[in-house]
Amino acid sequence: MKILLAGGAGYIGCVLAPMLRDRGYDVTVCDSLWFGNHLPEDIEVMKSELFDLQEEDLRGYDQVVFLGGLSNDPMAEFSPALNFKLNCALPCYLAYIAKRAGVKRYIYASSCSVYGYTVDELYDEDDPVTCGYPYGISKLQGERGALQLVDDDFSVICLRQGTVCGYSPRMRFDLIINTMFKAAYTTGQVTVNNPSIWRPILDVRDTSSAFLRAVQANESISGVFNVASGNFTVGQVGDIVAESVQNLMGEKVKLNIGNMRDFRNYKVSCERAKTVLGFMPKYGIEDILQSIFDHIDEYTDFEADRYYNIKVFKKMENFA
Numbered sequence: 001m002k003i004l005l006a007g008g009a010g011y012i013g014c015v016l017a018p019m020l021r022d023r024g025y026d027v028t029v030c031d032s033l034w035f036g037n038h039l040p041e042d043i044e045v046m047k048s049e050l051f052d053l054q055e056e057d058l059r060g061y062d063q064v065v066f067l068g069g070l071s072n073d074p075m076a077e078f079s080p081a082l083n084f085k086l087n088c089a090l091p092c093y094l095a096y097i098a099k100r101a102g103v104k105r106y107i108y109a110s111s112c113s114v115y116g117y118t119v120d121e122l123y124d125e126d127d128p129v130t131c132g133y134p135y136g137i138s139k140l141q142g143e144r145g146a147l148q149l150v151d152d153d154f155s156v157i158c159l160r161q162g163t164v165c166g167y168s169p170r171m172r173f174d175l176i177i178n179t180m181f182k183a184a185y186t187t188g189q190v191t192v193n194n195p196s197i198w199r200p201i202l203d204v205r206d207t208s209s210a211f212l213r214a215v216q217a218n219e220s221i222s223g224v225f226n227v228a229s230g231n232f233t234v235g236q237v238g239d240i241v242a243e244s245v246q247n248l249m250g251e252k253v254k255l256n257i258g259n260m261r262d263f264r265n266y267k268v269s270c271e272r273a274k275t276v277l278g279f280m281p282k283y284g285i286e287d288i289l290q291s292i293f294d295h296i297d298e299y300t301d302f303e304a305d306r307y308y309n310i311k312v313f314k315k316m317e318n319f320a
Helices: 013-022 073-078 080-100 134-147 176-187 204-216 234-249 271-277 285-293 309-315
Strands: 002-006 026-031 044-047 063-066 105-111 117-123 155-161 163-165 189-192 198-203 223-227 230-233 254-257 265-268
Touching: 002 013, 013 026, 013 204, 063 080, 063 204, 073 080, 073 134, 073 309, 080 105, 080 134, 105 134, 105 204, 134 155, 134 223, 155 204, 163 176, 163 204, 176 189, 176 198, 176 234, 176 285, 189 234, 198 204, 198 234, 198 285, 204 223, 204 271, 223 271, 230 234, 234 254, 234 285
Parallel strands: 002 026, 002 063, 026 044, 063 105, 105 155, 117 265, 155 223, 163 198, 189 254, 198 265
Antiparallel strands: 198 230
16 A cells, blocks of 8 residues: 655654554655654655645555644744645645545544643543634644545545654654653753643654554544543643653652643543544553653754754744
8 A cells, every 4th residue: 555644754754654664555755854854764755845746746645644734833823824824725735636636545633732622521523622723723624624525435534633742753842741851851840830731642653553543444434533642631741750750860850830821721532533443542651751761862952943843943944
């Protein structure tokens, strides 16, 4: 089976691409390479803006996995216009030309950010979405545009991912657990701005497994699926990070608790993904921290721009 990973040279793609390759799939990555190329040498990479792809470029592929667009709230809020272009229009455009090219399945990397503020209820895919921020709005619109194309010959699966964390060859330290690890390791302190809000956490290896399950799902399956390793309050995350990093380093880690207001608060049910796709997460927060610590010698400078998407984004020529 031939699979195109659109935007596949990023944080998730650098874990997913070799996972698919190791299972015998013929994988090609198409990416603008904003963040460089950290993929294994035996993965074919086409450097291109995704909007430049045409119908003929997608002929011969069985599935297209969309991992592109802007990846978090800071990027979306820095450039709302580009956010809506790349997170709404772009995935819809690629789904449209993929279907015309004869691709059988389109998998869209969505986000649990679409839920916005859910108080303390556990939300599934049929519950209302209330996010009023550019990132969450755009991810929801990307879903809806792609799903509009579903028919008997074209499947669309949208994976609403929790907050993805853990080690990737294209490493990031702007994700909740990765950020807390960096702070604990470099300063001996972890700051929790609001301990009561909820987040679904997802190891990058588990999110890659979720995409694998989507690739392998029966051709008749389409729809939206929440994927997370578990739901935690930010206070819980802080406690686990402080204790785990303290054990890894053998040095005391201090917790600083704040009370910053946050309108993003959600926890989700992943039963549909488990039942329909066979998604079974394997990794918890301690596993995420261990994966980061195991590669500690690779991080020569924790503050380097390359580890922070918003820093790279702001330095790009179009936004200087």
